[in-house]
Amino acid sequence: MMKLQWGMIGGGEGSQIGPAHRLGAGLDGAFEFAAGALDHRPKEGRAYGQRLGLAGDRAYGNWQEMLEGERSREDRVDLVTVATPNATHFEITREFLKAGFHVLCEKPMTMTVEEGEEIVRITRDTGRICAVNYGYTGYSLVRHMRAMVARGDLGKVRLVKAEFAHGHHADAADADNPRVRWRYDPAQAGVSAQFADCGIHALHMASFVTGQEVTRLSADTVSCIESRELEDDAMVNFRMDGGAVGRLWTSSVAIGRQHGLTIQVFGEKGGLRWAQEHPNQLYWxxxxxxxxxxxxxxxxxxxxxxxxxxxxxxxxxxxxLAFANIYSDLAEAIRARKDGREMDPAADLYPRAEDGLRSMAAVFAVAQSGKEDGAWLDARPPMFR
Known part of the structure; x- marks a missing residue:
């Protein structure tokens, strides 16, 4: 079977997320790393791409050059991963979708709800895949939790509790550290810091596992380090369209917590608990x-x-390996389209543009609710109301 062609934008040398994508995309042999624009510095990006094995004419200096270079090739890439700074996700994703490419975009998919709605409309108009990398849903036992809920093992879901709390930004002396500072700067991060960075992973996982979507929420947000303009801790209560009650805590100042992504689901007939730091066990x-x-x-x-x-x-x-499962899902989806067949339903689990849009609507609702002392607000994007 011929490998699918894969390209990456961002994720250059020293990147935190780039190696995980390259490992995930290559694990099954379904994708060949064929093209990339890996750095905002053209010379360095081209050089690094070639060190990773890209041909000289497909190690591009920027995403615009990659778009023009790939769109006219007979062997153009089948999937483009966007792993650039948050504020650039929308423009790059939009342009590659409009040019007929399938896209996997890092979260957050966009910076505004309106941009998210535009991406959803483009995917529907073009028929292209736009996936969003909520990569933790690729874990095997998270998918088993979803299957247990769907087949009724828990009965009606009453309550879901999700957390994504760490303590890696707890030092006030890091206020001027550029790797930390931008996350709490509205000009660079938008309306939310910790919830937009980590909380949306927990919120999406709650929906993924339960099969329910968040309809409204109430948030208590705080900057425990007072110099920060955006929140470093948030507690969010939410309600879901299937009747489940949700509780979510996210923090970057929880000293002693490392990664801290956990989910618990409680139904009429039983409860489940899973933690990303111990992914091999699911407690039932x-x-x-x-x-x-x-x-x-x-x-x-x-x-x-x-x-x-x-x-x-x-x-x-x-x-x-969790990322690899997202890429495996996408490879199956792309091959099914090429072959004109239905895709394997066990692989039809990759997060969609609609999920990215719902997350962005929740981000804005959390930010506004925090300003209004926990007011209950509609968490749905306008196009889904």
């Missing part, structure tokens, strides 16, 4: 029975979990 408590530990890779899990299990039971599963 059926009503009136003893606590059970479901191990990733064990027999008789769901098709969604089986398809996304990469290493044998007992071995560690990591973030690049």
């Amino acid at each position: 408590m059926p009503l009136g029975e003893r606590l059970q530990v479901i191990e990733r890779g064990e027999a008789n899990l769901s098709p969604e979990a089986d398809r996304s299990t990469r290493v044998t039971i007992g071995h560690a599963e990591g973030m690049p």
Whole structure:
């Protein structure tokens, strides 16, 4: 089977996210890394791309050059990953979609709700795929949680509790550290810091696992380090369209927490608990029975979990493997379109542009609710109301 052609924008040398994407895209052999514009400095970007194995004429100096170079090629890339600074996501994603490319965009997909709605309309008009990298939903046992909820193991979902809290920005002395400062600067980060950075991962996971969407929310936001203009801690209560109640805590000043992404789902017939720092175990408590530990890779899990299990039971599963599952989903979706067939339903799990849009609407609702002392606000984008 011929490999699909893959290109990347951003994710250059020293990037935090670039290596995870390159590992994830290459893990299954479905994609060939064929083109890239990896750095905002053209010379450095071209050089780094060639060191990674790109041909000289496909190691581009910027995204505009890559768009022009790829659109006319017979072997043009099938999928473009956008891993640039947040404020550039919308323009790059829009232009590649309009040119007929499939896109995987890092979160947040856009900086405004209006931009998000435009991306959704473009995907619908062009028929192109626009995925958003909520990569933690690629973990095998997160997908098994979703399958358990969908098949009714928990009964009606009553409550979902999600967290994404760490302490890596807790030092007030870091106020002038450029790697930290921009995150709390409205000119660069937008209307929200910690919720837009981490909270939306937890919120999207709540929807992914439960199959329900957030309709309204109330937020308490605070800058524990007073010099920050944007929040470094937020507590969000929310309601979902299937009747579930949601609680979400996100923080960057929780000293002692490392990554801190966890999700718990409680239904009429049982409860589930999973933590990203311990991804091989899913805790399942059926009503009136003893606590059970479901191990990733064990027999008789769901098709969604089986398809996304990469290493044998007992071995560690990591973030690049979760990213690889998103890329595997996208490879199956692209191949199904090329072949004119339905895609494998166990692979139809990649986050869509609609998910990116819902996240951005929630970001603005959280920011506004925080300003209004926790007022309950509609969390849906206008086009979904």
